[in-house]
Amino acid sequence: MIKVEHLVKTFGTKRAVDDISFSVEPGEVLGFLGPNGAGKSTTMRVVTGFYPPTSGRVTVGGFDVVEEPIAAKRLIGYLPENAPGYADMTVHGFLSFAAELRGLAGDSKKKAIYKAVETCMLEGVLYQTIDTLSKGYKHRTCLAQSIIHDPGILVLDEPTDGLDPNQKHEVRALIKRMGERKAIIFSTHILEEVEAACSRVIIIDRGKIVANGTPAELKARSELAGAVRISTRSASAAALNEKLTPFAKRTEVLSEGAGGVAMRIYPVAGHSRDAEFAASIVELAQRENWKLDEIHIEEGRLDEVFRSITLPDTIKRAA
Amino acid sequence: MHTWTNIKAIMKRELGGYFTSPVAYVFLVIFLLLTGFFTFTVGNFFERGEASLVSFFTWHPWLYLFLVPAAGMRLWSEERRLGTIELLLTMPVTPWQAIVGKFLASWLFMILALVLTFPVWITVNWLGSPDNGVIIAGYVGSALLAGAYLAISCMTSAMTRNQVISFIVSVMVCLFLILAGYTPVTDLLVRWANPVFVQTIAAFSVMTHFDSFQRGVIDLRDVVFFVAVMGFALFTTGVVIRGHRAG
Numbered sequence: 001m002i003k004v005e006h007l008v009k010t011f012g013t014k015r016a017v018d019d020i021s022f023s024v025e026p027g028e029v030l031g032f033l034g035p036n037g038a039g040k041s042t043t044m045r046v047v048t049g050f051y052p053p054t055s056g057r058v059t060v061g062g063f064d065v066v067e068e069p070i071a072a073k074r075l076i077g078y079l080p081e082n083a084p085g086y087a088d089m090t091v092h093g094f095l096s097f098a099a100e101l102r103g104l105a106g107d108s109k110k111k112a113i114y115k116a117v118e119t120c121m122l123e124g125v126l127y128q129t130i131d132t133l134s135k136g137y138k139h140r141t142c143l144a145q146s147i148i149h150d151p152g153i154l155v156l157d158e159p160t161d162g163l164d165p166n167q168k169h170e171v172r173a174l175i176k177r178m179g180e181r182k183a184i185i186f187s188t189h190i191l192e193e194v195e196a197a198c199s200r201v202i203i204i205d206r207g208k209i210v211a212n213g214t215p216a217e218l219k220a221r222s223e224l225a226g227a228v229r230i231s232t233r234s235a236s237a238a239a240l241n242e243k244l245t246p247f248a249k250r251t252e253v254l255s256e257g258a259g260g261v262a263m264r265i266y267p268v269a270g271h272s273r274d275a276e277f278a279a280s281i282v283e284l285a286q287r288e289n290w291k292l293d294e295i296h297i298e299e300g301r302l303d304e305v306f307r308s309i310t311l312p313d314t315i316k317r318a319a
Numbered sequence: 320m321h322t323w324t325n326i327k328a329i330m331k332r333e334l335g336g337y338f339t340s341p342v343a344y345v346f347l348v349i350f351l352l353l354t355g356f357f358t359f360t361v362g363n364f365f366e367r368g369e370a371s372l373v374s375f376f377t378w379h380p381w382l383y384l385f386l387v388p389a390a391g392m393r394l395w396s397e398e399r400r401l402g403t404i405e406l407l408l409t410m411p412v413t414p415w416q417a418i419v420g421k422f423l424a425s426w427l428f429m430i431l432a433l434v435l436t437f438p439v440w441i442t443v444n445w446l447g448s449p450d451n452g453v454i455i456a457g458y459v460g461s462a463l464l465a466g467a468y469l470a471i472s473c474m475t476s477a478m479t480r481n482q483v484i485s486f487i488v489s490v491m492v493c494l495f496l497i498l499a500g501y502t503p504v505t506d507l508l509v510r511w512a513n514p515v516f517v518q519t520i521a522a523f524s525v526m527t528h529f530d531s532f533q534r535g536v537i538d539l540r541d542v543v544f545f546v547a548v549m550g551f552a553l554f555t556t557g558v559v560i561r562g563h564r565a566g
Contacts, residue, residue, distance in 0.1 A: 048409040051564050073411040080409075084402030086332070088339045093332075100328035101410040103321055129339070145406070 001026055001075075001153055001183035002047060007056035009042050016042040018207035019056070024200075026152065029179035031198035031215075032187035035310050039207040040187040041081050044157050047185070048078045060153060074102075077151035079159055083142035087131035091122055091141050094130060095148060102149035116144040119174065135162040143171070147178070154178065156186035160193060172197045191302040205310040218305050225300030226267050228278050233260035234291045243288060247280060260293060325412045329420030330427070333394070337428050342393075350386055350432045357382065358439060370447025375439050376457045376533045380497050380525055383468050388489040390429060391472025392482045394421050395556070399480040399563075408564070418556050422473055422549075429465040433458065453535030460532020463545035464525055468493050470552035477559040493525075496548075500524020 002024040009017040017039040024030045032040045045051040047058055049065045049072060058065045063072040085094055095116060099109045117123060120140040125133060130141060139162055146154060159175065160168045168190075175184060176197045188194065194201050195215050203211040203218075211218060219225055232240070237253045244251050244265055254262040267277045278297050285292050337343040354375065358364050362374030398404040407417055443449050468489075475489040476482075498504045500521040508517045521527050525548075528541040 045405070050405050050409050070411045070413065073409060076409070078406070078409045080402060080405040082402055084406055086336070086403055087401060088336055089332070093335065097328060097332045098406075098410070100331075101325060101412055103324070103411070105324075142406075 001061055002185065003057075003059045004043070004047065005057045007043065007046060007058060008054045009039075009046055009051060010054045015207050017046070020204070020207070020209055021056075022202055022209065022212065024153075024183045024185055026181060026183045027179065028200060029175060029184045029186070029198045031194040031201045032185060032204065033189075033191070033194060033201060033306060034187075034204035036189075038204045038310070040204055041157055043204070044078075044155050044185065044187065045080075048076055048155050049073050074149075075151055076153045076155055077146035077149065079143050079146045079154075079156040081157040082161075083139040085130040085138060085142055085145075088129055090127050090129050091117075091133070091137075091144075092126045094141060095144055098145040099148050104149065112148050112150070115150075116148045119147065120144040121170075136164060136167050139163060140167070140171075152182055154182055154184045154186075156184065158188055159186055160188065160190065168193070191306060195302060203306065203309055210309050211305070215302065219300035219302055222300030222302075222304045223266070223308075224298045224304060226277065227264050227298040228267075228281055229254070229262065229264045229294070229296045229298060230281065230285075230292055231260055231262040231294045232285070232290045232292050234289070235261065237261045237263065240290075243284060244281070247277075247284070262294075264298070321411070322416060325416045326420040326423070329407075329412070329417055330424040333421050333424030334427060337390075337424075343428065346386070346390060347432055347435060350382075351435060353382055353386075354378070354436055354439070370443055370449035372439060372443055372449070372454050372457055373533060375436070376461060379461050379464060380529055383465055384490060384493050384497065387429065387465055387468035388472045388475075388486045388493065391425050391469045391489065392476050392485040394425060394473050395477040395560070396480050396482045396485045400482075404560075408560075414557055414560055415553075418473070418553055418560070422470060422553055425469050425473075426462075426466050429469060430462055433462060433465070450535065453533075456532050456535045456537050459537060460529050460541070463532075463542065464529050467496075467525060467545045467548040467552075470549040470556075471496075474552045474556045474559065477556045496523065496525045498524070500526035502526075 004023065005021050007017055007020045008015065020039070020043060022030070032043070034040050042051065046053050047060065047065070049069045052066055060072040061075045063075070065072045086097075089097070092113070095113045096109065099112050102112075104112050117126060120143050122137065122140060122144060125137050125141075130138060133141065139159070143156070143159060146156070156175070160171050163171060172193060175186060178184065179197070179199070186197075198215055201211070201213060201215055201218055202209055211221075237256045240261060240263055241251055241253075244263075247265065247268070249266045249268045251266070252264045254264055256262075265281065275297070278295060282292070282295065337346075357378040358372075358375040362378060364374045367374060395404070398407060408414060440454060443454075444451070471492050472485070472489040475492065476485040478488070479485050501524070505517055505521050508520075525545075528544045531538050531541055
């Protein structure tokens, strides 16, 4: 549905997007991650036809966004960053305007507005002007505008920005539900959001793609992934350490006190099967007569992967 | 196919934008008060003792100089300030449809303001028997003049997200278009410049072309002049908008 090939976008001498390629198919939700200024919004603006690309090619549903912009734009619903809206219009007027530009009229327009209002829960503010709305409602109004024509492709630039936790949850659930049959790209800073809603993640840094995979694949890159956490009251940290050292790359004492010892054991490199590693630790515990209160296989954390990929090397060394 | 529907939708929204805020009402009241003041007090409508609207139309280029940029300054700068330009231009709409839609909306608004001056026309017809053909020509000229100024305001409005800058720049451009053909200025210029040069410059002035409408002559050349100014300014608007996006 969306195909981006070797996209480059420069502003003056700055390369905001530097040779990016990816594609999104219906049924896929692609999460765009990256630090501020990495080129997420710029990429989305090129895909939606707002910025012409400096070089490279973007096609949407088979239509080139430069050659056939109108046909391409018709297929896309777009929520720009900061969810802009005409301050002096009512929510209903705004949605009606969006529907008209999408070629809807009469009954189908009325139905489309009704459905978008229902999906985005805007019933209460339908006849308020946009400048009187709270940030959350403003965001949802703009989101409603993007889905009013039931597009096959959605491009959402930080769709949960400024929403409260409940609204964030609803919007994520909505994205996930729509992602079952649409092709969706959305950008975010919130890593848990990616895990909750995306089927695939791309991390962009300084205009380049630095990681591309499913959330699980990315998490597996984390140093933490596959580590085993145990806690026990029947041995001291020193004793545990002595016995565990041959098994592990390193061990880390998380806490030690009256409640016993909690320890994290990192597998030696190449020990990829988490369960196997955990089993060998359980076996050891039985042999040594440790009573394990808890044993847990760590999943790896996206924020750690994100930091290790996107932090400039100098800062990484300092940290 | 969708061209007219799109232009109409954009026009409707823009026109609604004037009336949902106090802008339209403030503008209309000030416009009508000022036209009245200039016609009857400064223009000596009664003392002239003739049944014509010359004292009414004479002031239009000067009145529009400040009022039209005020009506047009928000057209694009507001879109840029709010960020809605990103929404508008990612809709299945071509930039020129958006430009024309917005321009037509503001022009319709100015024409409405002009129509609301009808009491002047009633007054002059009640007091005497003027040549209504001349008056109609005057109205046509005035509407074209407003359109030309509006297109220029459109252009300056696309250049900046600051409405004040947009206003000042379009006042300056419009002022140039007035002064280039304003008799006191051309008289002064003729003293030290080549008369052909002065005439060429004056041909670009709205005054030269507006004058014949006031005399009741609808000359095709004058109509073409105003339409050309509108076309040029709106084309430039398109170039400016494309420039922002190309980066």
